[in-house]
Amino acid sequence: QSALTQPPSASGSPGQSVTISCTGTSSDIGGYDYVSWHQQHPGKAPKLMIYEVTKRPSGVPDRFSGSKSGNTASLTVSGLQAEDEADYYCSSYAGSNNLNVFGGGTKLTVL
Amino acid sequence: EVQLLESGGGLVQPGESLRLSCAASGFSFSSYAMSWVRQAPGKGLEWVSTVTNDGGRTYYADSVKGRFTISRDNSKNTLSLQMNSLRAEDTAVYYCVEVVGNGWPLSQWGQGTLVTVSS
Numbered sequence: 001q002s003a004l005t006q007p008p009s010a011s012g013s014p015g016q017s018v019t020i021s022c023t024g025t026s027s028d029i030g031g032y033d034y035v036s037w038h039q040q041h042p043g044k045a046p047k048l049m050i051y052e053v054t055k056r057p058s059g060v061p062d063r064f065s066g067s068k069s070g071n072t073a074s075l076t077v078s079g080l081q082a083e084d085e086a087d088y089y090c091s092s093y094a095g096s097n098n099l100n101v102f103g104g105g106t107k108l109t110v111l
Numbered sequence: 112e113v114q115l116l117e118s119g120g121g122l123v124q125p126g127e128s129l130r131l132s133c134a135a136s137g138f139s140f141s142s143y144a145m146s147w148v149r150q151a152p153g154k155g156l157e158w159v160s161t162v163t164n165d166g167g168r169t170y171y172a173d174s175v176k177g178r179f180t181i182s183r184d185n186s187k188n189t190l191s192l193q194m195n196s197l198r199a200e201d202t203a204v205y206y207c208v209e210v211v212g213n214g215w216p217l218s219q220w221g222q223g224t225l226v227t228v229s230s
Contacts, residue, residue: 002155034214038156045206045223046148046156051216089156093214099170100146100158100215 003028003101004090011109017078020106022090023071028101030071034093037066037075040105041086049088050075077108085110113137115207115221122227127197133190133207133221141165141185144210146217147192149203149226159205160192161215175201197228 005023012018022029022037029035037050048057050066053073063078073092077084090103119131131147147159160181161170169181180193190207204223211218 032214034216036214036216038217045220046217047220048216048218051212051218052214057218091156091158091217096170098158098172099161100148100217102156102158105155 002104003094003098004092004103006088006090006103006106008104009107009109011111012077012080013111014080014082016080017076018080018108019074019076020088020090020108022073022075022092022103024073024092024094024101025071028071028092028094028098029068029073031095032093033068035066035068035073036091037064037073038089038091039084039086040089046089080110082110084108113209113219115209115219117205117207117221117224120205120224120226122229123197124230125198125228127228128193128195129197129226131192131194131205131207131224131226135188135190135207135209138209138219140183140188144215145181145183145190146208146210146215147181147190148206148208148217148220149201150206150223151200151203154203157203158217161210162190194226197226199228202226202228 038046040046146161207221209219
């Protein structure tokens with residue numbers, strides 16, 4: 001059982017936008033602006049796409065954006081491309097005894 | 112370019128020990144905290160442990176506390192994870208991860224090393 005709750009799957013057609021949610025509690029997502037999103041292609045290592053809720057590391061396309069409202073964070077992928085098909089994991093800081101808690105992951109399919 | 116190369120994975124029996132290493136290059140290793148994150152086969156990500164840049168503070172997930180020990184050697188740009196009393200549920204790919212920024216974000220990931228605990 002993951003600490004954060006994500007939908008197991010999401011999908012969209014090329015060019016469309018899709019939003020993936022990540023729900024936690026006031027002890028993690030709701031308590032801090034330290035939500036990250038990671039992309040993982042099959043057989044590969046995860047890659048940081050969003051940190052501190054809305055920030056993108058250098059090299060990440062601006063098609064990827066993050067937001068947060070209360071205990072729920074969201075990742076939006078705009079202008080879907082075939083290479084965006086991957087698993088996406090949210091994570092959050094949850095205090096000094098639990099530096100990172102993860103969601104169970106969402107498999108994004110580009111139709 | 113940041114490079115993180117894990118080693119030390121393999122097949123061990125329940126109750127045995129294993130030591131993972133991560134050789135870091137391409138960045139100022141001693142400036143950043145480092146973490147281990149694992150992923151069981153076909154499952155999601157699980158944070159395991161983090162050590163501050165100077166090795167002065169360590170943090171562990173409850174699932175490994177008292178069994179695993181994280182350490183680093185800044186003179187050799189190396190991160191380690193000593194795993195004792197291994198259990199079947201510790202079977203996973205273990206990733207070495209650079210932590211950069213506020214809130215301990217997992218910024219750069221190695222390719223991982225597989226640990227299998229089975230009799």
